[in-house]
Amino acid sequence: MLLNSAANDFVLLVPICLIFIGVFSTILWLQHRHIHSLFWLAIGAVSAGAGLLGQSLVPAEALFKWAFWLAFIYLATFIALAQAIALRFHTQISWFFCLVILVLNQIGIFYFSFIDEQISVRYAINGLSIFLIFSHILPALYHAKTRHQFDQWLKRCAVLMMACLLFREILLIYLVFNVSPTFNYSQSYIGFLTQFIGLFFQLLFAALLIGTGIQDTLIALDKERNFDDLTGILNxxxxxxxxxxxxxxxxxxxxxxxxxxxxxxxxxxxxxxxxxxxxxxxxxxxxxxxxxxxxxxxxxxxxxxxxxxxxxxxxxxxxxxxxxxxxxxxxxxxxxxxxxxxxxxxxxxxxxxxxxxxxxxxxxxxxxxxxxxxxxxxxxxxxxx
Structure with a gap:
């Protein structure tokens, strides 16, 4: 079922909110440059907002012309978000793995945009790439030590997001093989719902990453106030x-x-x-x-x-x-x-x-x-x- 015009206009709220999160994260990062995860969170939020804004403004019949670049932006969004979460736990994403997934993703998007135009297949390919990008950091997150409760919640939310991405991918594959390969996912209520789920997770990760930074600052201040700098014992x-x-x-x-x-x-x-x-x-x-x-x-x-x-x-x-x-x-x-x-x-x-x-x-x-x-x-x- 496709969105009516009023709902379609309301979809613009999602990319605007994401861009606002990105700007806010950038301001925080400029004030606390040692929190590198804020920098990557800002990149992810701005790129996600820009991609959704472009997708919302491009007419459905012309979407295939921009699909290659929009897919690139979405994948870059999740690479940045995965890096933000990984840095919080003192680990890194595998840039080589991400590059391989990015290249394969773009080949598939190009084929199903200009050679055999199928919009839902494009979404399925991009969704699978996003799932793989995000899932490859889970083993490192599982073994990473948490410093306080914000870190524990960040881990749980990462797992929850993985579950949502997996459900979305299964749904997309179902639509491709059981509904129609040309089903306009981006203009459907299902697409509308997944956009808001994506916004929810962006807000959640932003709040948790900012929260971890604040908590780290409070712990550092407490340590400076109560402990001897040289020996690390009480002052x-x-x-x-x-x-x-x-x-x-x-x-x-x-x-x-x-x-x-x-x-x-x-x-x-x-x-x-x-x-x-x-x-x-x-x-x-x-x-x-x-x-x-x-x-x-x-x-x-x-x-x-x-x-x-x-x-x-x-x-x-x-x-x-x-x-x-x-x-x-x-x-x-x-x-x-x-x-x-x-x-x-x-x-x-x-x-x-x-x-x-x-x-x-x-x-x-x-x-x-x-x-x-x-x-x-x-x-x-x-x-x-």
Whole structure:
């Protein structure tokens, strides 16, 4: 069943909306050029809008003259969209595969436009090419890691779109073999519906890709706000925010706090340079992070000074853990280029004896200084007056 003139005019809304999505995505990409998926989304939306606009304006009897270029535009649209989604998951489309499909598609479109003119066959060929272009990235998407919920929804929508493309292709093949090869798909209600489904997915992918970019920015800001740039562990501000939950008033568990300071750090900087000093700090933070539990709170609070709260441990258990850390640190060199053993002085305090974090830190700092005076590379938990 073909569209009436009023509905045909309404079809212009679809390409206009797609072009608007493309322009909006371009503006966003110009402001956030590191989000490369927005660039390809813009190309895909604009080319889809331009193709549908041209198809809507060209008279049906002259459509075969433009079919070759319209098919090229539609295929380029889905190549761009597939690339946008692939880049989001740090992978790439196969440009060679896309080129082969593009060439074969254009040969088929040319044949059924100028040699044996059959409009529905053209749509079937183009639909099959689009399906193959989009489906070849699915294995990579399946194995790609997701960073947050927007990524998960993007994967699901990609699979849903594949299902819609497959259904559309089966429908087109049915029309070719059971209705008429000359059936005017573009002017039918079926064509009208699939255009709006295409618009829906373009809007959906645009929203999700923009959403992933926004979420990435928020995560980056949170990381910058709460984590130390050099070591990747919590910074001072974040530690003080979280540590209150480990104090006796907020926690029913027995928690232990220790402070530690890397021994002879200045000598490392003087002998090997500040870049080596940075490597020592990262090595120290990585070693401790690997030995601590997931509920422990570990932070760099300044220079070569670190603080940690061990969750739900008694003082003897905490001392055993810290002794294990001290032993492992004192037996492994940083790297072949920096052949130094990293030792540290530790001051340990049981938090159930302190209701105020500042008091616990002050006590631990005094114990840590006592460990320095006792020869470094040792643990102190009783203050000697």
């Amino acid at each position: 001072r501000r974040s530690f003080f925010e979280k540590a209150s939950h480990y104090l006796p008033g907020d926690s029913k568990h027995s928690n232990v706090l220790f402070m530690c300071d890397i021994d002879y750090f200045k000598q490392v900087n003087d002998q090997y340079g500040h870049a080596a000093g940075d490597q020592v700090l990262k090595f120290f933070a990585d070693q401790l992070s690997s030995l601590l539990g997931s509920n422990d709170l570990f932070a760099r609070i300044g220079g070569e000074e670190f603080v940690c709260i061990l969750y739900d441990v008694s003082l003897p258990e905490a001392l055993e853990t810290i002794e294990n850390i001290r032993h492992i640190l004192s037996t492994e060199v940083v790297s072949p280029e920096i052949p130094v053993l990293v030792t540290a002085s530790f001051g340990v305090v049981q938090l159930n004896q302190c209701n105020v974090l500042e008091d616990a830190l002050k006590h631990a700092d005094q114990l840590m200084y006592q460990a320095k005076l006792a020869g470094r590379d040792n643990i102190q938990h009783r203050l000697i007056k």
